[in-house]
Amino acid sequence: MKAVEASAPATIANLGPGFDVAGMAIEGFRDWVRLELLPGEDVEVRVEGAAARGVAAQPERNSASVAALKVFELAGERRGFRLRLRKEVPVGAGLGSSGASAAAGAYAANLLLGEPLTLQELVKCAAEGERAACGSPHLDNVAPSLYGGFTLILDVEKPEILGIKPTMEFEVVVATPRVRLPENKTEYARRVLPEKVELGLMVRQQASVARLVASILRGDLEGFGKAVSSDYIIEPARAKLIPGFHRVKETALREGALGLSISGAGPSVFAVVRPGEAGRVAEAIRREFNSLGVEASILVTKPSTEGARRELIGDP
């Protein structure tokens, strides 16, 4: 039977003040989906790879297969398939792991059916995959994982996405502290957020959003770093889930990072650095976490201009 393979990158959601609105794809990790039509209507899922542990393989709970099923549904196709998900994006790190699986699943399904859906429609399908994995259909990881580069959600309900290819040269230091996390981390990280925000604080945050969007579009790297560092609502609430967050941020900025914030729901933090300066910043962040008795794995990477993409079919 016909088969395709697709992959989608890890992502950093929010980018500081752009909660649920802004995101960026990064290089370093991808989730891979191999999808094959089956004669009947059965759906089979197999999960493997370095980050496979704990990832649900039930078709109705796996974010890649739920996303693929949604693509089949929107395309009006009722077919069975076999999905093999190879997971590279670490789970529970705040790097859009289930989003990357959902993006790869949706993208592969669309390829398999002859691309009946637009990228924007695939975001919707992948968001359903996210809902299966995390309880709510957020777009801020699946959108950059599908589009690559930067994405802005212009309308949360519809959804409507603006994809922006990065024009700035920079490196990204991602540090994932090894901390014990509650069972459903994403839900938990949402529960610590305030239910309501004072109007004056919202205005400050809107100014930060304006800075974030303007810096990305104008290719203003210093402005981008500053924007990433100026989240007045989400970061203060979630910082307490990350041991030593404020000290880590201070140290990274002192060592030349242009900005630092929490990646998605955390516990990873990410720093925006000028090309060539990632090593020093990475070392400083690692040292700071270690001084608190916390181990942290470090990834030095950069934005991925490519989002979800077709891959050559590997060995079965």
Next chain:
Amino acid sequence: MKAVEASAPATIANLGPGFDVAGMAIEGFRDWVRLELLPGEDVEVRVEGAAARGVAAQPERNSASVAALKVFELAGERRGFRLRLRKEVPVGAGLGSSGASAAAGAYAANLLLGEPLTLQELVKCAAEGERAACGSPHLDNVAPSLYGGFTLILDVEKPEILGIKPTMEFEVVVATPRVRLPENKTEYARRVLPEKVELGLMVRQQASVARLVASILRGDLEGFGKAVSSDYIIEPARAKLIPGFHRVKETALREGALGLSISGAGPSVFAVVRPGEAGRVAEAIRREFNSLGVEASILVTKPSTEGARRELIGDP
């Protein structure tokens, strides 16, 4: 003694979702300030012009002279001056009248002293003029009145401004319904706003802010119109101060307007229209207000790329 003359344009603050953050200068009305050094330390203020009625002429309450005094203070100069303010920008319409006076006053004072301050510093001085006139030092009118074109406040506290020259061609229809307003309209229009905003609503609004900023920077006129029309927090609260607002908006959009919202604190509304389509939209808005028994004065104009500027000295 040395004298200078400067003018500054009317402005539309907020531009829909960009409450306290976004603004745009428009053609059609300017406030003019003539400033002349005096030998002593006395400050004299005279207000004249079509929109002079009700504008305070006390040096410590007039927004132009307060702004000028602040420039003198920041520049370390202690000199008396005579200020003549010629007001064209209608008062209480939501078109940044006191902001235009403050911008012209600050700009003229800076010229008079040999331009010791930057435009960004003048925003701060003009904001003090706003405080004298309206009770609080808002930036969203004085910034575009000084810079011209579009302005974004990137940091409310500092303040930090990004000026953007418009790259789109469009017309603006401003309709000012004749309604009875409370004594201090700006304060009143702030009191109707919610004190706190639900997080989910804030996210929707942030998406609108992203759309607003992206459309301005990308020269995307349709996107700009859509952004102007998607304020989920301020417009719903203030719409009740404007008779028939929702019907007017609906009618304008049906007649081809790309977007419509409230200008600043109102009661003016403004519509973004494609070049050449302003007449039809203006007529439809007027008719809609009239059908409710409300008279409305209409201005068909366009963005002003020029902000505050030096003017030739006229007759004394």
